[in-house]
Amino acid sequence: MRTKKRLSLLIAASMLGGTLAGCGGEPAGGADPQKAGAESANLNPTGMPIVKEPISLTFFTGKSSVNGNNFEETMLWKEYGKLTNMNVKFELVPFETLTEKRNLTLASGDYPDAFYTARLGANDLAKYGSQGVFIPLNTLIDQYAPNLKKLMEQYPEIRKGLTMPDGNIYSFPTFYDPSFLSLLIGTPLWINKEWLGKLQMAEPQTTEEFYEYLKAVKATDLNGNGQQDEIPFSGESLASLFNQLKGAWGLGNRGLGHTYVDVEPGTEKLRFFKTDPKYKELLQYVHKLYKEGLVDKEIFTIKSNALYAKGQMGTLGSTIVANPATLMNQKTYIGLGALKGPHGDQLYSQMKVPLVNVGSFAITDKNKYPAETVRWMDYFYSEEGMKLFFMGKEGVTYTETGGKFEYVKDITSNPQGLSQDQALAKYLTYLGGSYPGFVTEKFFKGSEALPESIEAGKKAAPHAVKEIWGKFNFTESEMEVMSTVGKDIETYITEMEAKLVNGSASFDDWDKYVATVKKMGLDRYMQTYQSAYDRYSKN
Secondary structure, three states, X not given: OHHHHHHHHHHHHHHHHOOOEOHHHOEOOOOOOOOOOOOOOOEOOOOOOOEOOOEEEEEEEEEOOOOOOOHHHOHHHHHHHHHHOEEEEEEEEXXXXXXXXXXXXXXXXXXXXXXXXXXXXXXXXXXXXXXXXXXXXXXXXXXXXXHHHHHHHHOHHHHHHXXXXXXXXXXXXXXXXXXXXXXXXOOOEEEEHHHHHHHXXXXXXXXHHHHHHHHHHHHOOOOOOOOXXXXXXXXXXXXXXXXXXXXXXXXOOOOOOOOOEEEEOOOOEEEXXXXXXXXXXXXXXXXXXXXXXXXXXXXXXXXXXXXXXXXXXXXXXXXXXXXXXXHOOOOOEEEOOOOEOOOXXXXXXXXXXXXXEEEEXXXXXXXXXXXXXXXXXXXXXXXXXXXXXXXXXEOOOEEEEOOEEEEOHHHHOOXXXXXXXXXXXXXOOOOOXXXXXXXXXXXXXXXXXXXXXXXXXXXXXXXXXXXXXXXXXXXXXXXXXXXXXXXXXXXXXXHHHHHXXXXXXXXXXXXXXXXXXXXXXXXXXXXXXXXXXXXXXXX
């Protein structure tokens, strides 16, 4: 604790002593532990390998259910270890328990060299950065991360999102190419095209037509097994369904970076839409689906693996996942565009922020090789790094023809009947998302890059959110409000959404629900949001 306090004082002294030349000339506000001229004799500043003599690091690492259980044994990390002379031990933590485990690890002080794919938020970065747990990277990026530095110059929103209120950058991000629309959508609303044909129904264009399709699925033995086991809709959470449908009521008009607040059309004022009368209508619509047995009864508790298993059995009429072809081995689904709602609203609100995760990779003060680690990470923002990370090794996992990259047949049409993701798991580790890096259509051949996903992106384009807000970085005092008042409000709303959908709470008490949210401190929540928004807008 004394060491961390001393480091914090040194950082503060540096801030008072003068501005640090960060990337692109902006003040960094802190001192990096390794500066030019003081680098290790073992470090190669450019080129490969990164170090002359081998070194080892340990990373706290988030893991999706579709990834393998030993990253060190995958082809990707074996090859990169040879290339860099750096050996990484990945301590894997399932995404389902990631937040709790990550918070406990950080609070304990017993943490490793870096946090990789650990879904760190801006609040985590600001908090633990100010405490000296995460080291400032401004100068290290300037000296040893030419690829990320170039991207920050090309896309200024990256710097805006990475820079914490104290002026420091503490992390490497996940950044999606803004032109890669199917990736920004991520998880379309998929519908079984084969079943549409059997029902002699057209592709739904409105929420009412979608409802009629779900009713028809429930009433018909579409998989022909003589059982009434068809599930009209299932997904990983209610939130995913709300995010897909809220645009049909004109809500969520600034994208998925802000799931409670958007802008009131015509006034340009911030709107807390979870208490809006239109949101009540959305919840009533989903309640009707649930009450009539059109939504999977397990929607409140289902895990991703259980959902994929249901899909593989051919029982789903519709779902919300990255792609049923890769996750469920089902190739009869098409993605829907923006459904038109009862008042004529038609907005595709399921749009991620291109800077999808600011805290995908952070280096801790336990790390003895910060410059080497920055070089290790920066490679994956380059063309060669992206190719290795997403495609693997030529002749083993992919082929190249005329500048186009494709996975080999053993992956796309696996002879053992494995889905594409299952076949990839022993070679690569990007499955499930949240990894640091730059994602482009050229190299990314996962679920969102398949033809049916690209087609879903084209359908969404005419009604896609035009102005996607990045996430706001709150000051320490604002963070206090958001983590107390804000968290209480958001927890209450999540609980009430579930109760209203399953019928354990009545819509007759909607006014009471709205009054409760206000009483919990909604005005203070929105004042805090307004301050952060004003700062974001000025930047």
